[in-house]
Amino acid sequence: MADVKDLINLPDDNIDMIAATSVLQQQAADIRTKTINWASYMQSQMISQEDYNAISALDTAKAAYLQKNSAQAVKTLLNLLAHVSKDQTIQYILVMIDDLLQEERSRVDYFHEYAKHHKECVWGPFLNLLNRQDGFIVNMSSRILAKLACWGHELMPKSDLNFYLQFLKDQLTVNGEAFIKEQATLAQRVQTIVVHQHGHGHGHGHGKDQQSSKNNNQYSPNIAQQQQMNHLMKGERYREMTVEQQNANTDGWVPIPANEYIQSVARCLQMMLRIDEYRFAFVSVDGISTLISILSSRVNFQVQYQLVFCLWVLTFNPLLASKMNKFSVIPILADILNDCAKEKVTRIILAVFRNLIEKPTDPQVAKEHCIAMVQCKVLKQLSILEQRRFDDEDISADVEFLTEKLQSSVQDLSSFDEYATELRSARLEWSPVHKSPKFWRENAHRLNEKNYELLRILVHLLETSKDHIILSVACFDIGEYVRHYPRGKHVLEQLGGKQIVMQLLAHEDPNVRYEALLAVQKLMVHNWEYLGKQLEKESENQPQKGGSAPISGKA
Structure with missing residues (x-):
């Protein structure tokens, strides 16, 4: 690019x-x-x-x-x-x-x-x-x-710049929330339509539509379309419909209008963030989190393209490129790449990924980004893209570059690197390292590195995640940490993790309850094992009487 x-x-x-x-x-x-x-x-x-x-x-x-x-x-x-x-x-x-x-x-x-x-x-x-x-x-x-x-x-003066960028961020948030609200409303309408159709069969569609115009308690596709058109025209407000929505409308679905000015707001940001002096000001008003929050919702492809473009121009600054994945940029973009059908969205996401590898000055950061992409299944998506033909040569070049870098990073990947990357991505799953006793024997103490960084992430996931698999895996990992690290229980209590695990004993999902119960058992049993080892050491250190052989723990 x-x-x-x-x-x-x-x-x-x-x-x-x-x-x-x-x-x-x-x-x-x-x-x-x-x-x-x-x-x-x-x-x-x-x-x-x-x-x-x-x-x-x-x-x-x-x-x-x-x-x-x-x-x-x-x-x-x-x-x-x-x-x-x-x-x-x-x-x-x-x-x-x-x-x-x-x-x-x-x-x-x-x-x-x-x-x-x-x-x-x-x-x-x-x-x-x-x-x-x-x-x-x-x-x-x-x-x-x-x-x-x-x-x-x-250049715009700093005080005016902060005010303007805060305005853009707030407008983006408001427009994004309004768009999501529209989608939720539509989903309810569609559900009502489906229930209505199933409830009344297929043989009397026209009669039911005519009847529902007199009965406000019933909903039909035709009435829904009419109400939506009234909404679109009210106050001479203009809305954009994507091609997909127009096609869906011909089949009797209610169109989702793009929220009115979100493209215009994103357009202004695209211009501003091409100037390096304005980038840090945008980061200082927590702008990247806003972009990621909106991208994680289901906005249309045009808005996706514009917001990913904003991330792309930010990554041209080496310092920002190094810090970018702290905002979970890679997992969110990997999800969009997996689902998107538009070539321009694919192109801009690949360009962001390339910058995240090329621009950081610290090779370790570039390696971490590569590992994060591997963890988010980007390699699989690249292999699919390799089979497609693109008019844009940049896409093919970026696919080739990324494939080479990610495959190289996989070869040098230790089991702990893999675990740490998975944990930082906040997307825990039952990958082999979790169930490996050898892994925990060798690496449990490494969760204490960098002021317990990885352990804090585990506790945070237990506290905030709604995903049942993530909660189950996190509970299991906490139990293994406590089992293999002598001071694990004390550290966990200091971080507030023990109380959170105890609360998950009442979780609605049976798998989460089961893993939480196992973790609590390991917390309790760990004390007995530790005490037993101490007693064993004391008995070995006591002087022998009468030349008798030491007592063995085995028959």
Whole structure:
């Protein structure tokens, strides 16, 4: 893949970051067709004659006017944003600003130069608009801010930058949660439809649909579609439907609309994170966790691509690439890679994986990333991808690179490396190392390394995981640790693990209860074994009487 520096100068279309049907683009196209009566603003003295002349000229011959009067154009546009309150007019001005920047990126410097010359803040007017109620105004202002921050020679000041990145993160979270809520609502509707169809048979579909329109307690596919269409049109809100959803709709399913502005928010982040100075600021507002949280939910492939792109540009910084898997990036992306059918999503995930191996300066970190990918079954997926033909040569090159690196890491993999990687991935399963007495005899004490790092992870999984297999395996591992490490019970009590294991004795799953019971037994029996060994040592050290032979424990 191209170096991230090259991306700064790439046209947007080349990196596939704006969907032609995105909400913001649809609404902007609508707004461009409208006409604003600037004369009425001047007659009511809301704008000056100077600003009226400038905005009228921009409306009719934008390029020509800008070339000769760039300072006046910027002054007028910023004045109008400050003094006009009507949403429709603000929308129109923002679209005009965005268009003139999109047509020629160097025009960003007009705004910076004007602000510098007049000692004004170019960011303020647009940051203030982020607090408006109108969704289009908020997101178009955000889009313009990203362009001003990325396309000019002036970087956004730290205080404004933190505010803006926190805004993007919060918007991403809100949009992501709304999207998941929509999916949950749809799932309930589909379940209702299925129950309805099974309850009434197949022979009277049309009659039942007609009847259900009179009875609100029944649901039919036709009524569901009508209600969804009403929802889509309400308040002239635009929504995007993916091809899969449109196809599903023809079969009688209710479409899941993509949440309105999530693509626009992600688009701004894609721009911002290509600038190295902005990356650490994004990490400082816990941005990576937000990206991973949304990717772990079932968002559509376009949003997947955009958010993974954000992770990709972050990994061009060696320090961030080294820390990335602390956020469970590899397991989440491995899951998406396993399920995705879109070539561009596959391409960007493979590029992230490659960077996670190539960019860290510490070879041990790169090795850990390789092992994590092996643990998450990436090798298996790579072997499947090798059999497919791709138009994009980058995919084939990345598949070859990753396959070689992962296979090499497997050859050098010790059983403890394998165990530690599995544990750090938080995806425990009944792999051979867990059941190996030899492994625990040789490695139980190594769970104490780095201030009990691995043992703390086990305790954390017992406390937080909802997965029955993970809980069962973690209980077993705790028991083996205590059985093979003399001070294991004391350490476990200090970390609060004993109490958590005891609570799992009442778990709903019988396998979890069984493993918790075994772990508790090992906690108790361990004391007796330890005491027995101490007594045995004492008896051996006592002086022999009458020259009699020492007492043997065996007959």
